[in-house]
Amino acid sequence: MQNILKELEAGSLDRPKRLKAAKKEGKKIIEYIGNFVPEEMIYAAGAEPYLMCRGGEPEPPDAVLEYMLRFMNPYARSLAGYHMLGLDPVTPVADLIVAQQLDCHIGRISEVMEYMELPIYKVGVPPDWKKDYTFDYYHKALLKLKDKLEKETGNEITEDKLLEEVKASNAINERLRKIDALRENTECPIGGTDFIKLNHYSFFNDTEYMVEALDKLIEKLETEEPKFAKGTPRILFAGHIVAVGDYVVPRLIEENGGFIAADFLDEGIRWYNWDVPVEGDIIKNIAETKFLVKTPVTLFQPAWRERVDYVMKLVEEKKIDAVVWYQLAFDEIYDMECTILAKNLGEAGIPFLKLESSYEYSREAMGPLRTRIESFIEAVKEAK
Amino acid sequence: MNRDVCVEYLKYLAFTDEQIEEFMPKFEYAIPVLGLTEQDLRFSMDEWLPQNFDMQYEGVKKLMGATLRETVDIAYTTEYKKQGVKIVYGILPAIQTNYTAIKEAGGDGVFVSFADHWLLCGLQYLFHKVDPCLEKAEEEGMTYGCRHCALNKTRIGGYRKGMMAAPDVIWAWGFNCDEGPKTDEYINMLYGEGEWPHVISRLPHDTHWGEKDDEMVDRIEFLAKELKDGQREIEEIIGIEVKPEHMQRAVANCQRRAFKAGSLVQLVCKSNPQVLGANALTMFCNIFALPMNAGLEYFEDAVDTMLREGRKAMKEGVGVIEKDAPKLGCYFVPYAVPWIDRIFRDNGVAMTFSTVLTPNKKMMQAPSFEEPFMATAEQWLRMPIGQNMRYEIDSMIDKAKSNNVDGMVMGFFDFDRWLGAHQKMCAKIIEKETGIPHFYMESDFWEDRDYSPQALKTRIESICQVIKMRLEQ
Ligand code: SF4
Numbered sequence: 001m002q003n004i005l006k007e008l009e010a011g012s013l014d015r016p017k018r019l020k021a022a023k024k025e026g027k028k029i030i031e032y033i034g035n036f037v038p039e040e041m042i043y044a045a046g047a048e049p050y051l052m053c054r055g056g057e058p059e060p061p062d063a064v065l066e067y068m069l070r071f072m073n074p075y076a077r078s079l080a081g082y083h084m085l086g087l088d089p090v091t092p093v094a095d096l097i098v099a100q101q102l103d104c105h106i107g108r109i110s111e112v113m114e115y116m117e118l119p120i121y122k123v124g125v126p127p128d129w130k131k132d133y134t135f136d137y138y139h140k141a142l143l144k145l146k147d148k149l150e151k152e153t154g155n156e157i158t159e160d161k162l163l164e165e166v167k168a169s170n171a172i173n174e175r176l177r178k179i180d181a182l183r184e185n186t187e188c189p190i191g192g193t194d195f196i197k198l199n200h201y202s203f204f205n206d207t208e209y210m211v212e213a214l215d216k217l218i219e220k221l222e223t224e225e226p227k228f229a230k231g232t233p234r235i236l237f238a239g240h241i242v243a244v245g246d247y248v249v250p251r252l253i254e255e256n257g258g259f260i261a262a263d264f265l266d267e268g269i270r271w272y273n274w275d276v277p278v279e280g281d282i283i284k285n286i287a288e289t290k291f292l293v294k295t296p297v298t299l300f301q302p303a304w305r306e307r308v309d310y311v312m313k314l315v316e317e318k319k320i321d322a323v324v325w326y327q328l329a330f331d332e333i334y335d336m337e338c339t340i341l342a343k344n345l346g347e348a349g350i351p352f353l354k355l356e357s358s359y360e361y362s363r364e365a366m367g368p369l370r371t372r373i374e375s376f377i378e379a380v381k382e383a384k
Numbered sequence: 385m386n387r388d389v390c391v392e393y394l395k396y397l398a399f400t401d402e403q404i405e406e407f408m409p410k411f412e413y414a415i416p417v418l419g420l421t422e423q424d425l426r427f428s429m430d431e432w433l434p435q436n437f438d439m440q441y442e443g444v445k446k447l448m449g450a451t452l453r454e455t456v457d458i459a460y461t462t463e464y465k466k467q468g469v470k471i472v473y474g475i476l477p478a479i480q481t482n483y484t485a486i487k488e489a490g491g492d493g494v495f496v497s498f499a500d501h502w503l504l505c506g507l508q509y510l511f512h513k514v515d516p517c518l519e520k521a522e523e524e525g526m527t528y529g530c531r532h533c534a535l536n537k538t539r540i541g542g543y544r545k546g547m548m549a550a551p552d553v554i555w556a557w558g559f560n561c562d563e564g565p566k567t568d569e570y571i572n573m574l575y576g577e578g579e580w581p582h583v584i585s586r587l588p589h590d591t592h593w594g595e596k597d598d599e600m601v602d603r604i605e606f607l608a609k610e611l612k613d614g615q616r617e618i619e620e621i622i623g624i625e626v627k628p629e630h631m632q633r634a635v636a637n638c639q640r641r642a643f644k645a646g647s648l649v650q651l652v653c654k655s656n657p658q659v660l661g662a663n664a665l666t667m668f669c670n671i672f673a674l675p676m677n678a679g680l681e682y683f684e685d686a687v688d689t690m691l692r693e694g695r696k697a698m699k700e701g702v703g704v705i706e707k708d709a710p711k712l713g714c715y716f717v718p719y720a721v722p723w724i725d726r727i728f729r730d731n732g733v734a735m736t737f738s739t740v741l742t743p744n745k746k747m748m749q750a751p752s753f754e755e756p757f758m759a760t761a762e763q764w765l766r767m768p769i770g771q772n773m774r775y776e777i778d779s780m781i782d783k784a785k786s787n788n789v790d791g792m793v794m795g796f797f798d799f800d801r802w803l804g805a806h807q808k809m810c811a812k813i814i815e816k817e818t819g820i821p822h823f824y825m826e827s828d829f830w831e832d833r834d835y836s837p838q839a840l841k842t843r844i845e846s847i848c849q850v851i852k853m854r855l856e857q
Contacts (some may be wrong), residue, residue: 067812069805070826071798101590104562104801111773111806114593115813126592127558127565132610134586142589184766299562301584304573331803332530332563339525340573 001224004217005194005201011049011243012209015050015087022048027094028153033079034100035108035267035297035382036125038142038286040165040276042098043207044157045149046056050090051203052079052097052377054270055243056322058085060085073328074359075243075267076105080112093148096121096152099144103299103333114353121148127301129291139287146283168207169276175214176202182221182334184318186232189224192260196237197268200244216319230253233380234261236314238341239326240298241268248361249326257377262318264311266297307337308344315350322351331357351380385415389422396429397449398442400721407453414459418547424511432512436722438704439666443690444664450686451667454679455506457501458542461549470494470622471551475535475564476501476555476674477740477769479760482615483675485634490624497677499548500539504830507538508720509667514831517541525574533799534830536567543571543580550580553621555614558586559607560769561802583617585610589802594774598746598765604753615757631756642672642689642743645762649737653693653787657703658711659694662735663725665715669741705734710851715780715807716740718796718829723837724844730849737787740769740803743778771805776825777813784820791851795825821854823847 028047032039040051053059053075059083060072068077082088091097097118099110102125111262114120123141126134146157178365182188198217202210235258236249242265250260262271266304277285295310296303314320323345327334338354345352353376355369390411394404414420438444461471470490474483475496487496508514520541526532542548558565568582587607591597598604619625648668652660668690671683697703709732716738718724725735745767751759768776771776786791794811797804811822825843827835 004394032844049564067809069798069801069808072801072805087769101588104589104805107589108773108802114774115809120592122590122592124588126586126588128564128584128586128610132614133606137588153581174680200799243458278691298574301558301565301586302569304569305577308573330530331567334531335527335530336525336563340570342573343525 001189001217001220004213004220005197008201008205008210008213011153011209012201015204018091019048019090023093026143028095029090030096030098030149030152031090031094032098033106034102035271036100036102036138036290037123037145038290039203040162040169040286041142041146041149041157041283043165044152044162047095047149047153050094052091053200053203053241054078054082054088055115055241056248058358058361060087060364061359064109064112067115068108071330072073072108073105073331074357075238075241075328076109078243078359079106079279079311080116081332083116083118085238088097091118094288095119096148100125100363102127102297105185105331121145125291127299129300130302131297134264135185135287135291138291139284142283142287142378147333159282163278165207166276166282166286167278168211171211172202172207172214172269173272173275175211175218176270178218179214179221180262180272181362184290186228186234186259187226188259188261189227190252190277191220191227192235192237192263193247193254195260196242196250196265196269197247199272202270212280228259231259231381231384232259233321233377233384234259234309234310236262236264236318236321237283237326238311238323240266240328240331242326243270244269246357246359248366249357249369252373253324253377256370256374257381258322258324261321264314278324298333304337309342312344312348314350315345318337320350321331324376325352325354327354327356328357351383385412385422385457387412389425390415392609393425393429394449396445397452397775398445399449401499407456410456410460412670413463414456415765417459418455418507418590419516419545420511420513424513428511432688433510436726437554438661441660441690441693443686443693444660445684446686446689447664450676450679450682451502451505451509453538453682454497454502454554454676455510457678458497458503458548458695459497460505461495461499462546464495465549468493470624470725471549472496472618472622473499475554475556477540477560479764480673480675481631481634481638481799482611482760483555484637484680485626485630486618486624486639487675487677488630488633489626490622495677496675498674499551500535500542501674502676502679503542503547504538505720508831514538515833517545517547518831518833520544532801533561533563534828536563538830539567540571544575552581553618554580554582555618556582556584558584559764563801564645577708581621583621584703585614589772591772591775593772595772596761596775597771600765604758604761604765607764608755608757611760628756638672641687644684644691645669645672645741646743648691648694649742651691651698653711653736655698655703657701657707658692658705658709658734658736659697659703660690661704661725661729662714662717662737663719663722664690665736666738667717667742669738673741680733690788705729706732709734710855711736711791712851713784713787713792714738714796715792715794716796716803718827719841720830721828721832721835723735723832724827724840726794727837727841728848731826733848735793739780739783742783742787744768744782744808750757769803773810777810779816780810780816784814784818789820790855791821791823791847793823793825793847794828798826799830821851823850849854
């Protein structure tokens with residue numbers, strides 16, 4: 001199993017190199033920010049997509065402070081920060097950066113990037129999603145994106161091509177769901193940290209290759225020794241995002257006696273439980289799946305009733321012992337949601353731990369973080 | 385509470401005997417609800433107001449009086465509710481007319497106000513005492529460390545402390561930050577669903593650098609739909625129909641008030657010595673921006689009085705700072721933390737206008753659409769805060785130039801992930817393009833627990849020094 005994971009990791013790390021080679025061959029490189037930007041459309045336009053989602057290091061968020069308010073979340077700040085530090089190999093060669101516009105953090109960071117003369121293109125996502133005309137707005141935003149991509153690449157996004165990409169994407173989702181299902185048994189050969197990484201790898205490896213690799217992995221996992229012992233506390237890991245490279249917190253949970261048996265994240269993860277239907281108007285299907293069908297992201301309004309219900313359902317179905325809420329510093333809406341979740345879980349007697357990160361994992365910060373996780377998991381074990 | 389102190393306080397705020405008589409029962413009711421004491425009233429009239437505002441003017445006293453009236457009325461909402469009055473709140477920033485039209489339609493049967501704003505202002509602006517509200521919200525989950533907006537905390541804390549009733553409906557224009565509109569959902573989730581009915585109107589920030597938001601017809605159409613839909617929902621919930629004539633009256637009133645506010649800004653910006661401090665000036669400008677249930681006519685009277693007094697002071701060459709003092713514009717003068725303006729003045733520099741509350745040329749033009757919601761939507765998108773950063777910057781440059789300022793101060797919005805996030809960058813760009821020095825101060829518009837006078841004094845002193853040195857060169 002480890003070999004497959006390593007190969008996938010290497011494939012992800014190697015992606016910028018492959019992109020440069022593709023660019024030389026005349027392909028367009030299109031970066032994108034956020035799950036409301038359909039990667040499938042970029043592939044269907046014959047371009048190479050690249051998800052901007054790095055994080056976990058303190059310097060990039062700090063790099064934008066010359067231009068930006070300190071109290072923005074570090075993930076958003078990193079989007080521009082890596083580029084400003086010269087640590088982003090893809091952005092300088094990107095032909096277009098498609099950024100979803102749903103929240104203020106990404107909104108303002110997109111403007112920093114525009115000021116830096118990066119080729120930003122915005123896809124508006126109205127948060128008040130339960131109105132016909134807001135759905136139309138998002139749907140139209142995707143149709144405009146189609147035009148933009150076609151213009152940029154000179155290739156038409158045909159229904160057939162898009163359908164093919166959607167099917168490939170659904171195929172990855174299906175395999176991730178299979179792996180996710182293994183987590184129903186605590187004596188599981190793969191943990192939540194690796195599962196999150198697999199999601200990340202799926203963004204950076206070619207689709208076909210990814211499907212094959214996941215198939216191989218699933219086969220291996222069937223015979224693999226369990227990584228977690230019976231009785232290990234089953235943790236639901238929830239929050240905004242685990243950025244690519246920001247693995248400290250999930251890793252610490254699993255190194256200190258917990259097992260991430262389920263996740264509930266808005267970004268940096270595939271929405272693998274929600275396949276796009278393959279019949280009918282595909283762009284409309286994509287819009288409907290992301291905007292109307294999937295459990296709403298926290299920025300949507302209303303969202304919290306459905307999200308609390310979803311968490312409760314996960315707790316029950318996945319036999320969760322405790323919830324760890326992973327929050328980025330100054331992420332004000334997630335901070336509010338945390339209070340709501342804590343209240344609801346508290347009333348249901350489910351242990352809850354809030355962890356916050358500013359991507360500062362110095363030795364001084366790691367000690368208390370490890371201790372908090374350790375003692376929380378210890379307490380959950382005792383209560384079991 | 386000693387009645388004499390109440391009378392003394394109201395007299396200090398230019399209430400007439402007749403007005404005192406009429407207002408006293410509500411005032412006495414509101415004092416304990418708002419957690420005010422005799423000491424607070426004394427502190428307000430003996431120290432806080434005279435130290436921080438130009439209380440020599442009757443107009444400023446009336447401005448404070450109008451603010452007090454509104455705050456007291458908010459404290460009275462629980463009673464109003466019992467009497468069957470429909471309670472409608474809104475949040476800022478928004479356009480006043482859609483709310484005042486509801487008041488025009490509903491009269492005394494409806495209470496319409498931006499309750500969190502006026503509660504915060506009443507408590508902070510008059511008594512420097514909003515902290516208990518903020519602390520209440522923090523205790524109950526709006527964590528201190530996350531830098532949530534004090535206005536939203538006041539909505540939560542004020543409600544939880546019984547200072548304002550739950551509304552029949554709150555109409556949140558979420559066209560700037562995310563937290564403002566999400567706060568209503570938060571209250572609902574935390575304190576019982578259905579507890580805090582709300583209607584939300586949102587608009588994604590998806591125009592590109594320099595695009596003209598107010599000239600994009602599909603954007604105007606979408607926003608008009610949001611507003612129309614919002615208004616329809618409000619009407620259904622409160623059972624009051626807003627007819628075109630109500631809207632027309634609201635628009636006419638708002639235009640008249642905007643004209644008066646504009647005249648006052650011009651007067652203050654032109655006067656030398658400057659006749660009025662920026663704290664009061666900015667607050668006066670709220671007259672065309674924010675709805676009030678009880679305070680608007682008093683507010684207008686305050687503006688009229690101030691215009692008369694300002695003109696007289698100008699004629700007589702009397703000001704609040706010495707002649708030829710350098711002038712600074714501001715993104716938004718932090719009137720709820722009035723000592724900031726005072727420290728500038730103590731250092732011989734005058735703050736003047738706020739770009740946010742100063743109409744730009746386009747805002748003064750007639751709407752391009754007759755349909756009222758299209759016209760309102762266009763008006764919102766003509767406001768710089770409704771635009772993408774580059775387009776907003778163009779408008780800021782225009783205002784900085786036409787108001788002839790020696791410098792601009794940005795900042796004071798460190799809690800605001802939209803209106804506060806970009807100010808550093810705006811400062812850099814505008815300074816580069818105009819040569820007008822821009823300064824950025826990280827601080828809070830609404831409260832001063834994090835940024836004390838001691839903490840900001842040195843920064844303000846050095847800004848003042850730099851401005852003076854540049855002028856001497
Ligand atoms: S953060 Fe800004 S826009 Fe949002 S509620 Fe506060 S003051 Fe208003």
